[in-house]
Amino acid sequence: MLSNIPPSDDQPTSAAHVTFRTTPEGPSIAIGVPAEQSCSLIRVVGVAIGIGGSVFGPYLMARALNLVRTGAPWQLEASLVFLASLLPLVYFLIGRRNSSAE
Numbered sequence: 180m181l182s183n184i185p186p187s188d189d190q191p192t193s194a195a196h197v198t199f200r201t202t203p204e205g206p207s208i209a210i211g212v213p214a215e216q217s218c219s220l221i222r223v224v225g226v227a228i229g230i231g232g233s234v235f236g237p238y239l240m241a242r243a244l245n246l247v248r249t250g251a252p253w254q255l256e257a258s259l260v261f262l263a264s265l266l267p268l269v270y271f272l273i274g275r276r277n278s279s280a281e
């Protein structure tokens with residue numbers, strides 16, 4: 180019964196792949212898609228970086244400030260953590276606006 184369904188261009192192909200590797204030097208990821216889908220991949224990676232940066236940015240900034248021990252007032256450190264959470268989101272929103280203008 181399902182064999183009567185015609186193939187669609189929206190179906191994943193065997194040419195698309197994601198590879199995760201963990202080595203002693205650190206983790207790595209490789210993503211590959213067919214050439215005609217490269218624009219979609221770039222869009223998805225931009226969204227993932229924006230969301231991931233907004234989620235992990237404040238934590239990483241707080242860890243960095245703790246490691247460096249700048250001796251700065253807590254207000255400045257809180258402002259930097261807040262900025263670390265907003266910049267990836269701003270990057271994502273500006274990128275969406277620029278891509279919709281094209």
